[in-house]
Amino acid sequence: MEFDLHMALVILAAAAATFATRIGGYIMITKMKRIPPRMEAALNAVPAAVLTTLVAPAFFIGGWDSKLALAVALVIGLRSSHTWMLVTAWIIVMIWRHTIGL
Amino acid sequence: MKRADFVEGLRGGFAVALASAPFGALFGALAAEQGMSLSELTFMSATVYAGASQMVGIELFGHNVQAWVIVLSILAVNFRHVLYSAAIARYIRHFTPLQKFFTFFLLVDPQFAETVKRGEAGQPVTFTWYLGFGIIIYIPWVLISLIGGMLGSFIGNPQTIGLDILLPAYFLAIVLGFRKRENFLPVALTSAVASVIAYHFVGSPWHVSLGAAAGIILAALMPLPAEEPDLEADALNTENHEV
Numbered sequence: 001m002e003f004d005l006h007m008a009l010v011i012l013a014a015a016a017a018t019f020a021t022r023i024g025g026y027i028m029i030t031k032m033k034r035i036p037p038r039m040e041a042a043l044n045a046v047p048a049a050v051l052t053t054l055v056a057p058a059f060f061i062g063g064w065d066s067k068l069a070l071a072v073a074l075v076i077g078l079r080s081s082h083t084w085m086l087v088t089a090w091i092i093v094m095i096w097r098h099t100i101g102l
Numbered sequence: 103m104k105r106a107d108f109v110e111g112l113r114g115g116f117a118v119a120l121a122s123a124p125f126g127a128l129f130g131a132l133a134a135e136q137g138m139s140l141s142e143l144t145f146m147s148a149t150v151y152a153g154a155s156q157m158v159g160i161e162l163f164g165h166n167v168q169a170w171v172i173v174l175s176i177l178a179v180n181f182r183h184v185l186y187s188a189a190i191a192r193y194i195r196h197f198t199p200l201q202k203f204f205t206f207f208l209l210v211d212p213q214f215a216e217t218v219k220r221g222e223a224g225q226p227v228t229f230t231w232y233l234g235f236g237i238i239i240y241i242p243w244v245l246i247s248l249i250g251g252m253l254g255s256f257i258g259n260p261q262t263i264g265l266d267i268l269l270p271a272y273f274l275a276i277v278l279g280f281r282k283r284e285n286f287l288p289v290a291l292t293s294a295v296a297s298v299i300a301y302h303f304v305g306s307p308w309h310v311s312l313g314a315a316a317g318i319i320l321a322a323l324m325p326l327p328a329e330e331p332d333l334e335a336d337a338l339n340t341e342n343h344e345v
Contacts, residue, residue, distance in 0.1 A: 003141050010169045011142065014159055015149035017177040022206040025188030030195075042322040043189045045289045047215060049317030050182040051277040052290045053297035053310045054154065058270035060298050066267055073271045074278070082275040086121060089271035093264040 065096035104230045111234025118212040118235075119242045121272055125153050126243045128265050130250025132157065136164035140251045147247040151240060152210060154269075155179040158307055179307040182314055186214040193221035194232075201229045208236035215276050285321050293317030 029035070035043070059070050069089040077085045126147070133143035138160060150156055155176040162172045186209055194205055194217075213236055221227050280286060297313025304312060 003139065003145075006169075007138070007142050007163070008145065010163075010172055011146045011149060011159075013169065013173045014146070014155070014176045015151075017173050018150050018152050018155065018180045018183070019207060021177065021180045021183035022187050022209045023202075025184040025186065026191050026194075026202075026206065027187075028184075029188040029191045037326050038322045041285070041324065041326060042318045043185070044283060045285060045318050045321030046182070046185040046189050046314075047218065047280045048277060048283065048286050048290045049293040049321070050185065050310070050314040051211070051273050051280075052293040052317065053313030054273040055270050055277060056294035056297050056313070057301040057306075057309055061301070062267075062270075066270070069267050070270060070274060073274055077275055077278040078281075082121070082272075082279075083117070085275045085278075086268060086271050089267050090264050093267040097262070097264065 107230040108234040111231040112238045115235035115238035119239045126246035127250030130247035131254035133160045134251040134254035144248045148244045181311045193227040289317040292320045
């Protein structure tokens, strides 16, 4: 269980950078007295805009197994819970990879 | 009352803890494979505490990339948290400075999504609720990355057991939770297209920040749902929300 000092410092720097992003927006926005309506519209769009960027490349770059799994998960997500989306996506990928191959 | 809030937080966070457990284990396994020691990878989970960027971090550690590049990449992956902390400001103003420290330290994607949902539904966002929701995800995350590191050799190729699909499917689930919002479809489509283009031409992890920026700018430029259609009325709109 060696603990490299250089590695520890890089990890701490990464942690500090992460914390800075997590407090930065709050500090910026509390310096303003009112949120202009356009900024509010922008803030309201944050979850959809950010989280989509974590999904879309996985869909387009992934193989047909991933594309099918994500497409079915999307349809299920419109009617059912998060857990079922994950379970279905996983089952599809597993069936595909163990019948058609990786 | 306070205890009930804490228990409610624990209950809500428990599902997230279960869903993120495979990623914690996967992180541990991949980190060990890249040559990190168990204490180092556990230390990283405990201090950075940000799944996707931890994955980017170990990927770069494995390639002996300079420290500043690693830190900058982690900053790029986590840049969305700047927007998260700005967006939850209106709900956590009443927290003490120490409470805010823990609030921001624990501000991961599902924590943000739940806080916004709760605030918008008019339910009180108390620190006790927030802490309960946060630590039931944080503690298992740190422990399971350690276990993943120990079991790393047994996991083998994550693709063979389909682990790689869980992360995008999980993010897709969170995205769908916001589908009733104004401008959801144009924002999501714009970010999707922009992130794919950025992925091809600029590369990871910048596609996250660039794709997100495209959707957010579009939302800011789209017509506001005001009664008066003219821009001057919009500019004078006094129905702003105070922070």
